[in-house]
Amino acid sequence: MGQIITFAQQKGGAGKTTVLAHLAVAWAAEGRRVALVDLDPQRSLTRWAGLRDDPDLALIDSRDYRAASDLRSASRAHDVVLVDSPGAASTLLDAALRESTLVIAPCQPSALDIWAIESIRAAAERQRTPLRILLNRVPPRTTSIQEVLAALGPRSDLLLDSCLGNRVAFSQSLLQGRTAPEISRRSIAAEEVSALRAEIDAVLAAS
Ligand SMILES: Nc1ncnc2c1ncn2[C@@H]1O[C@H](COP(=O)(O)OP(=O)(O)O)[C@@H](O)[C@H]1O
Numbered sequence: 001m002g003q004i005i006t007f008a009q010q011k012g013g014a015g016k017t018t019v020l021a022h023l024a025v026a027w028a029a030e031g032r033r034v035a036l037v038d039l040d041p042q043r044s045l046t047r048w049a050g051l052r053d054d055p056d057l058a059l060i061d062s063r064d065y066r067a068a069s070d071l072r073s074a075s076r077a078h079d080v081v082l083v084d085s086p087g088a089a090s091t092l093l094d095a096a097l098r099e100s101t102l103v104i105a106p107c108q109p110s111a112l113d114i115w116a117i118e119s120i121r122a123a124a125e126r127q128r129t130p131l132r133i134l135l136n137r138v139p140p141r142t143t144s145i146q147e148v149l150a151a152l153g154p155r156s157d158l159l160l161d162s163c164l165g166n167r168v169a170f171s172q173s174l175l176q177g178r179t180a181p182e183i184s185r186r187s188i189a190a191e192e193v194s195a196l197r198a199e200i201d202a203v204l205a206a207s
């Protein structure tokens with residue numbers, strides 16, 4: 001059975017789709033069989049996958065009422081199943097979390113994003129699914145990491161060591177159905193994605 005990773009965050013615009021797309025391409029480049037499941041009504045992952053038209057990334061069509069069984073069958077045929085989830089708490093989100101090996105909550109270093117973590121943390125705990133928080137769109141010269149840790153309080157032990165900077169390459173590449181490392185292989189963005197992929201692999205191996 002492949003691993004199912006759901007990207008969730010109550011607050012919109014945290015970077016779920018951006019991070020998911022980057023990791024999908026990174027895992028596919030490692031030879032992993034990757035499936036994408038878009039449960040977000042905004043359907044931005046579906047649009048990106050349509051632009052990309054990549055035989056190595058299987059876009060699985062799913063519907064709310066059969067999401068859980070779709071995730072299970074996708075995990076039988078793929079090594080990693082990446083799920084873009086609806087932002088707000090819902091029975092659909094609960095179903096996705098219940099099937100998942102890991103939940104990743106992208107979070108910008110702002111109070112509003114950090115406070116929004118609590119809802120996804122509670123939902124993940126209800127489904128007994130491990131959660132990791134990824135700091136995304138971290139501005140350069142950030143002195144705010146310490147403030148973020150303080151704001152996260154006891155949740156700071158859920159924070160991944162890797163983070164993604166606030167870089168135009170992350171957003172612009174998606175418009176072309178690509179990802180930042182494909183546009184510039186030797187870039188800080190590419191290093192960040194590679195470090196993040198390796199860290200999540202290690203979390204999965206330990207779980
Ligand atoms: N690391 C990043 N650097 C720059 N822009 C980013 C980054 N991550 C996300 N964005 C931008 O932030 C916005 C929200 O990201 P998106 O992935 O659509 O969030 P979500 O799927 O959680 O709603 C988009 O315009 C995206 O291009």
Ligand SMILES: [Mg+2]
Binds near residue numbers: 016017018045084
């Ligand atoms: Mg999205």
